[in-house]
Amino acid sequence: MENAKIAILLSTYNGAEYLAEQISSIIQQTYANWQLFIRDDGSTDQTTQIIQKYQKMNQHIIFLNESHIENLGVKRSFMELLAVTQADYYMFCDQDDVWLPEKIQLTLNEMLKNRDKEVPRLVHTDLMVVDQDLQPQRPMFGRDFQDNFRDVLYSNSVTGCTVMINETLRQLLLKQPFDPKQIVMHDWWFALVAAAFGEIAYLAEPTILYRQHGNNTFGADVKGFQRLRRFFKMEQEIKRFTDALQQDDYFAAVFGKADNLSAENKRYLQAAVTIRHSKNNFMAIKALFNSKAKKSTLKGTLLMWYVLGFRHNALKQSIKN
Structure with a gap:
């Protein structure tokens, strides 16, 4: 080839x-x-x-x-x-x-x-x-x-x-x-x-x-301080993870029962769905812990855990809207 x-x-x-x-x-x-x-x-x-x-x-x-x-x-x-x-x-x-x-x-x-x-x-x-x-x-x-x-x-x-x-x-x-x-x-x-x-x-x-220019639909954070600012822009981060969890819900609806989806991946998918539909912070943190999800940097992982777990009530409100 x-x-x-x-x-x-x-x-x-x-x-x-x-x-x-x-x-x-x-x-x-x-x-x-x-x-x-x-x-x-x-x-x-x-x-x-x-x-x-x-x-x-x-x-x-x-x-x-x-x-x-x-x-x-x-x-x-x-x-x-x-x-x-x-x-x-x-x-x-x-x-x-x-x-x-x-x-x-x-x-x-x-x-x-x-x-x-x-x-x-x-x-x-x-x-x-x-x-x-x-x-x-x-x-x-x-x-x-x-x-x-x-x-x-x-x-x-x-x-x-x-x-x-x-x-x-x-x-x-x-x-x-x-x-x-x-x-x-x-x-x-x-x-x-x-x-x-x-x-x-x-x-x-x-x-x-x-x-990178003014008309980009999606762009890259070029400077380190721009990435750091994400810790203080919770509305944007909540929206980002709200959209991700909605996508995971849709993935579960389309592929969740597929025979060739491994048992391990089914567990990871179920954890994401559980986080979205958890009733409180504790249930969300428990599901997140079970998923063992992480990002490529420690700061990114901490931010994700903070938004999905400790800001779960705000996340739920965003999902409703």
Whole structure:
């Protein structure tokens, strides 16, 4: 599979400012056997004209909904792309970043370390956080970490624009219900499914210039003090974990009775569901203790335990709202 066919999935929405730079970086990849499938989600700027220009220039670029532009929202848009394309492996692409020249090759090399096609597999990489002028700030992660199901239930370190998945995971994602109102983001959902039924691999090397600018939908905390401020912004953290637990509830409804969900993962999932529906702080802390959930840093773990356990009443109120 060294010459595997790669489908790159790009959902655009008013991305004219940086889109040409992103597409150019894909064209300049060292790995050649790829196709770029683009779905526009209702742009009102020059985005569609840029796509049309590149489609005429390069036969590997396909504008899927050129004659039927419709706004679905980013989560449904990426799932639509996944449903209508066919390849050996699938990568996901944002409209405002820059891919480093060996991104496809490096990610594929990591994917091929396990050649068992029956295993649902997701590979993601580190990112180089840059400003709007592509000046480097720092690697986003810079270290190896565990992407196990127990921990992905509560937080996500899989960044969609670095992801490659195999056909087995694609089929698993598409054959089950997908309600965008119940999930936080498509990449987190992909990570949950991969961690529950297959495996996630992390390549601790930046393969992308991850641009931070005023129009980002989701971004990275670049400075340490910004991460520290999260301890004092409880409303945001309560909302973050409320959304995570809602997603876990939905995962339990979709996959909770699956025969191939291990007994261990069922226990972790049940703990997350119990935390959401606990009547008081004590019950939530007990469920959290049984789950043994943690984050990649001690500060992150302490914050999670504080919000899910000691601020459980506020969490319950957020769930009601």
